[in-house]
Amino acid sequence: MSLPVAESSGTRASPARRGLAVIPLLEIGLFVVFAVLPFILEDYLTVFVTRVLILSLLAISFDLVWGYAGIMSFGQALFFGTAGYSVALLARDLNITSVFIVIPAAILIGLLLALLLGSFLLLGRRTPTVIFVALGTLTGSYAADRLARGWYYLGGQNGIPSIPPMTAGSYEFAEGPVFYYLALATVVLVYLLCRFLTRSQFGLALAGMREQEARLAFLGYRVQHLKAIVFSLAGAIAGLAGGLYAFHEGFVWPNMLGVVLSTQIVLYALFGGVGTLIGAVIGVIVIEIVSFWLADNYQEIWPIILGVLLLLVILFRPTGLIGLLVSQRERVGRFGRPNLARAKSREGSRHGAS
Amino acid sequence: MALLEARGITKAFGQLTALSGVDLTVAEGEFHGLIGPNGSGKSTLLKCIAGAEEATAGTIRFAGDDITDATPAERARAGLSLKFQITSVLPALTVYDNVLLALQAQSPLLDLIYSRTRRGLDDRVMAMLEQFRLADRADEPAATLSHGQQQWLEIAMALALEPRLLLLDEPTGGMSLEERRVTGRLLAPIKERCSLVIVEHDLDFIRDICDVLTVLDQGAVLDTGSVEHIQSSRRVQEVYLTRV
Numbered sequence: 001m002s003l004p005v006a007e008s009s010g011t012r013a014s015p016a017r018r019g020l021a022v023i024p025l026l027e028i029g030l031f032v033v034f035a036v037l038p039f040i041l042e043d044y045l046t047v048f049v050t051r052v053l054i055l056s057l058l059a060i061s062f063d064l065v066w067g068y069a070g071i072m073s074f075g076q077a078l079f080f081g082t083a084g085y086s087v088a089l090l091a092r093d094l095n096i097t098s099v100f101i102v103i104p105a106a107i108l109i110g111l112l113l114a115l116l117l118g119s120f121l122l123l124g125r126r127t128p129t130v131i132f133v134a135l136g137t138l139t140g141s142y143a144a145d146r147l148a149r150g151w152y153y154l155g156g157q158n159g160i161p162s163i164p165p166m167t168a169g170s171y172e173f174a175e176g177p178v179f180y181y182l183a184l185a186t187v188v189l190v191y192l193l194c195r196f197l198t199r200s201q202f203g204l205a206l207a208g209m210r211e212q213e214a215r216l217a218f219l220g221y222r223v224q225h226l227k228a229i230v231f232s233l234a235g236a237i238a239g240l241a242g243g244l245y246a247f248h249e250g251f252v253w254p255n256m257l258g259v260v261l262s263t264q265i266v267l268y269a270l271f272g273g274v275g276t277l278i279g280a281v282i283g284v285i286v287i288e289i290v291s292f293w294l295a296d297n298y299q300e301i302w303p304i305i306l307g308v309l310l311l312l313v314i315l316f317r318p319t320g321l322i323g324l325l326v327s328q329r330e331r332v333g334r335f336g337r338p339n340l341a342r343a344k345s346r347e348g349s350r351h352g353a354s
Numbered sequence: 355m356a357l358l359e360a361r362g363i364t365k366a367f368g369q370l371t372a373l374s375g376v377d378l379t380v381a382e383g384e385f386h387g388l389i390g391p392n393g394s395g396k397s398t399l400l401k402c403i404a405g406a407e408e409a410t411a412g413t414i415r416f417a418g419d420d421i422t423d424a425t426p427a428e429r430a431r432a433g434l435s436l437k438f439q440i441t442s443v444l445p446a447l448t449v450y451d452n453v454l455l456a457l458q459a460q461s462p463l464l465d466l467i468y469s470r471t472r473r474g475l476d477d478r479v480m481a482m483l484e485q486f487r488l489a490d491r492a493d494e495p496a497a498t499l500s501h502g503q504q505q506w507l508e509i510a511m512a513l514a515l516e517p518r519l520l521l522l523d524e525p526t527g528g529m530s531l532e533e534r535r536v537t538g539r540l541l542a543p544i545k546e547r548c549s550l551v552i553v554e555h556d557l558d559f560i561r562d563i564c565d566v567l568t569v570l571d572q573g574a575v576l577d578t579g580s581v582e583h584i585q586s587s588r589r590v591q592e593v594y595l596t597r598v
Contacts, residue, residue: 197467200466200467200468200469201454201458201461201465201466201467201469201471201472202463202466202467202469204447204451204454204455204458204466205455205458205466207444207446207447207451208444208447208455211444211445211446211447212442212444214442215438215442215444216455217425217426217427217430218404218405218406218426218427218430218435218436218438219430219455219456219459219511219515220427220430220431220459220460220515221427221459222427223427229463328446329495332446332447332495334448334450334451334493335447335451335454335472336448336450336451336454336472336475336476336479
């Protein structure tokens, strides 16, 4: 099927063309695996994979900010944890557990907090440096962690335990297959939304920004506004993840806000590979499964093994695991010439017929 | 009324004064050449006008508005478009996407998110690529283009913004003789669409396409006037022709 296209656009384009189908294959493959997992796995493993799915949302949110908008955020846990604490308080103090209230609330809290922080860090008159934004987000995450640990109302070091289950009418979302499919549906929805966005003309602007931020300003793009939009959207996704996580685990604690989790999110995405969305998801899956397996089999030294493994990938494979499977051309993607390939192949077959 | 009026532009980099009180006036539809020996401040002046450098002193008015403190994006939106000296096309993106990126720059945000203008802009992208002889390379990454072709792509991107004033910094830098000739032919039709300020070392090239020349020397204007006037100016000949 791709032959006429490759011929019509010249031999130079053909190697890139050949590689253009890996990402959709990975996406479909992973979806199919996740869709059937609860039928295969024992319940405690389904709970574990639900956690992996929720963490995938965090990795996707980081991929958006770093992989697409070039913002090094060490603060994704801030939005995750704040939303988690907020819905925990809604449930504990106001008895509000309806999925239709707590999930939108979690999204809104993540969005507004990211908008606020993004306005300070990104929208100044001078273009902020990567280090400035990284330190700003890191400080935010650290400060929130300290605040939660010291504030009695938030449960101090212990956090807020025994959050009642999330509900839809009289139905309760309990840990297990039901929560699993809720998390899976959420991840798929968020993934498709981000995929749509990053492959749109807006995504082209982001791709340009990723390559040469300064150039974009001279074309008339308000670069910092674009960044603030992506940063806020990523905050909303992290907030959504925080809301789900709080109800899935049944408690929240200060680590959900802190620097350790923020750094872990950065590692997920760098390990899997940024700028493709699916790479970040793969990063979470691999790191979490390897951690789980190592913790079971090498209880004493597993963090060291994991650390060395991460270091090796990041040092020797800066494009992450996804770089092993997907060509540079496919990672960057093509944005314009709608249906050109098809138009050309139609043209080619018409010529062939005549 | 002049399209661009730069008055008393001064730019200092620490102890070094690159420009001291330079005036530049460009009329609507005018092709204005900036010439001068190396280090005379031509590129710095262009960068100050486009907003890539902040002038230490002076005012810039464009189409009647004071743009001295405007950001590069605001200047671009007002109709000023700069082609950099060193090619800064986006190498990993396709040639087509480079031009689309420039053409869609002023589409509203929602149109970009929903890709509403992609289809509509296709003809204009392709026309632009045809005009600059890049149509058959449309699907290839810009990094695979030759240096001369990357310069053309840069010009195409700068022109895609439909500027009122195009600022070209050494468009033929690093080009072969044949590529320079083609570039001259490619730039000629622009006259009907916008004004132009061009920095160039190749005197033959600039003589052919410009109406007015300004000669800079050591950060100050040495002389300004028609091509004939500059060619016959003794001061210019003394300073410029003996040093270049």
